[in-house]
Every structure is written in C-alpha cells, then in structure tokens.
Amino acid sequence: MSFTSILLQCRAGFESECAAEFSEQALGAGHTGYVRFERNAGYVRFMLQTDALALLQQVSFRSLVFTRQWCACLEPFDQLPATDRLSVLLGPVATLPACAELLAEVPDTTEGRELLPFAGKLSSAMAQTLRQQAIMLPRKARTDWRMHLFALSGRHLLMGVSPVNNGTKLAMGIRRLKFPAQAPSRSTLKLEEAWHWFVPRHQWGERLGGGKTAVDLGAAPGGWTWQLVQQGMFVTAVDNGPMSEDLMDSGQVVHSREDAFYYQPPKPVDWMVCDVADKPARVTARMLEWALRGWCREMIFNLKLPMKKRHLEVQQCLDMIRTGLEQADISYSLSARHLYHDREEVTCYLDLRR
Ligand SMILES: C[S@@+](CC[C@H](N)C(=O)[O-])C[C@H]1O[C@@H](n2cnc3c(N)ncnc32)[C@H](O)[C@@H]1O
Numbered sequence: 001m002s003f004t005s006i007l008l009q010c011r012a013g014f015e016s017e018c019a020a021e022f023s024e025q026a027l028g029a030g031h032t033g034y035v036r037f038e039r040n041a042g043y044v045r046f047m048l049q050t051d052a053l054a055l056l057q058q059v060s061f062r063s064l065v066f067t068r069q070w071c072a073c074l075e076p077f078d079q080l081p082a083t084d085r086l087s088v089l090l091g092p093v094a095t096l097p098a099c100a101e102l103l104a105e106v107p108d109t110t111e112g113r114e115l116l117p118f119a120g121k122l123s124s125a126m127a128q129t130l131r132q133q134a135i136m137l138p139r140k141a142r143t144d145w146r147m148h149l150f151a152l153s154g155r156h157l158l159m160g161v162s163p164v165n166n167g168t169k170l171a172m173g174i175r176r177l178k179f180p181a182q183a184p185s186r187s188t189l190k191l192e193e194a195w196h197w198f199v200p201r202h203q204w205g206e207r208l209g210g211g212k213t214a215v216d217l218g219a220a221p222g223g224w225t226w227q228l229v230q231q232g233m234f235v236t237a238v239d240n241g242p243m244s245e246d247l248m249d250s251g252q253v254v255h256s257r258e259d260a261f262y263y264q265p266p267k268p269v270d271w272m273v274c275d276v277a278d279k280p281a282r283v284t285a286r287m288l289e290w291a292l293r294g295w296c297r298e299m300i301f302n303l304k305l306p307m308k309k310r311h312l313e314v315q316q317c318l319d320m321i322r323t324g325l326e327q328a329d330i331s332y333s334l335s336a337r338h339l340y341h342d343r344e345e346v347t348c349y350l351d352l353r354r
Helices: 015-028 052-058 085-093 116-132 188-198 201-208 223-230 280-292 310-327
Strands: 005-009 033-037 043-048 069-073 099-105 145-151 157-163 213-217 234-238 253-256 269-274 296-304 333-337 345-351
Touching (some): 005 015, 005 052, 005 145, 005 157, 015 043, 015 310, 052 069, 052 157, 085 116, 085 157, 116 145, 188 201, 188 223, 188 296, 188 333, 188 345, 213 223, 223 234, 223 269, 269 280, 280 296, 280 310, 280 345, 296 310, 310 333, 310 345
Parallel strands (some): 099 145, 213 269, 234 253, 269 296
Antiparallel strands (some): 005 043, 033 043, 069 157, 145 157, 333 345
C-alpha cells in the first residue's frame, strides 16, 4: 500500500493558511513535501515521499488550527467508470489498514456539497461490500484507523485513512448544530461548538454546570451569554450595546455597559468568554492580562482575523500568551481552532485550572 499524499480539509478560502501551518509541522516532524491547492477549493494536498501514516501519528491533529479533517491517501482515482465503480476501488482499498467506519466526504464548497448524495451512496455500498468480504470490521470494533472517501466528482475521488485517536470522527470535520430558536444571535453556535471541541462532553456537568460564574466580554445581543445561562451560569455581560430582553429576564444576567478593555471583575470568575470585534493583538493582550491577574479559570475567546497573513497573526497571538504566562511561571494549556461556525476568525481556549 502506498500513501502518496495527505488530504487536509479546511474552510474554503483558507487553503494557504492550512497549507502553511501543516507544512511547518510536517517539516518539524522531519518530513519533506510540497503542497498542492487551488484557492477556494476547501482542501489542500500535501504530497510526500516519506511515510504519510507516520506523519499523521507524529503531528497532533488538535494542534492544527486551520485543518478540519485529514487523512493519508492512496493514489487518486481519477478515471472511475460511470457504472460499477466499486470493482475498481475495492482492490486498492483492501490494502488499507483495518477500519470499522467509513466517512463520506466532499469539499465544503457549493459545488462540493452537491456531490454529498453520491459520496454517501457510494460509501454505503462500499462499506457493505467491504464488511461482507471481512475487509472492514463491524461498526463497533476497535481499530486504529478510520477510512475516508473524498469525492471530487463522479469520476474522481480520494480514498484514505486517519488515526482514530488523532483526528475527528466528524465527516468533513463539521459539527452540525441546530440553531436554538430562543438564542438572540447566530453567534451562539460558535460558543456551543467551542465547548464541543475544547471541553470533553463527559466533563460538561463538572466544568460548565453547577451555578458557575462567568463574564462575557462583547456580549450583545447575547448569543454567548444565552449559552452560559443555559448551563446555569451567572453572567456579567459587558457591552455598550443592548442585550436581549428575554435573556435579561432570566435573572442570571447583569448587564455592564463598560468597555471590555477596561472592565475588571470585582472577584474572580469560573469562565471568561470574549467575542469583541477588535484587532487580534489587542484582544490577545487583554486575554493575557486576565490570565496573569488570575481573574478566571477558563477562557474562550475569538480572534477576528486580518485579510492577509492570517496563520502568522494567529501564531503571533498564541505566542504572546505563551510567552507572558511562561515568564510569570503560570501553568496553562492553550489551543485554537478555526471552527465550522467561525468565518474570518478563530476561536481559542485557555485553561488556567491548576
Ligand atoms: C460579534 S459581536 C458579539 C456577539 C455576541 N457574542 C453574541 O453572541 O450575541 C461583538 C460585540 O463586541 C462589542 N464590542 C466591541 N468593542 C467593545 C468594547 N471595547 N467593549 C465592549 N464591547 C465591545 C460590540 O458592541 C458587539 O456587540
């Protein structure tokens, strides 16, 4: 079996960030390769001659900001017949390491999404046949690898695998969430998705529930505050703009019409979240100040990205926090992700529980 590339899926328009970030990490792990991508295609291919499976085990998936999903791929299938595609695919696919699940994926673009029904049908038929031939294990079996089918057209697709314990089981890396009708803004989904990504589900009760306290900087009209209230938190919502009246009626929210860059909590809180629309470096400096002063235990904040050098900007912001906390000898864990519900922005999580 020969894996000649790594497929990296990202939000359309962020291919160069995804490519630059992954290339740096691959180089750091001792692998050389080059990237291939088209702008707005929603994916990048990293071509390499070294062991692609080893590379996927060496780079931490969670350390990547702009990669939503990944897999090591076999040579592309680019001349598939219009009928009986399975017979062409099965031979090479049988050489993949043992898997128990197969994700049907397409580029997350308008054109790509039209291929979803095709990719879904083909992958169901393939999984059924592979299971009948005992090439694929039963759904619940424990395996090290997950199989991917990535359709680029009816005739052109990529097949690959990703490590189960270093990746995501979400097809296309997309967490689909239903917009709660009572929430005051669509932004609410960013915080909900952030929790799904940064806080393991089994810890939600302990980390989010039980009447915790929170500050929401740049809160109006209240989409993020709504999420905090749903978890039972008592929230100070800091914003000059108006908050949703229904949310204020919950009795769990105090609206503070102050400037988020100057507001100081009267006493430390469990959570601080920040969705202020301002320069990323300015927001980052403010987040660092909260961390250094011990004003909260956990923090989720959004960085609105500039038009250019977005990967560099994110790295500089994360480095500012790392350097500040290391100089102060404060232990922490910091991560960032370009969430599905993020647009020209990324969401960061800083854990200061010690
Ligand atoms: C993207 S919106 C926040 C949306 C909110 N998270 C939600 O879910 O409804 C950004 C908010 O930041 C606020 N903002 C910008 N600069 C601010 C500042 N210096 N202090 C407080 N709020 C600020 C704006 O008034 C705006 O309401």
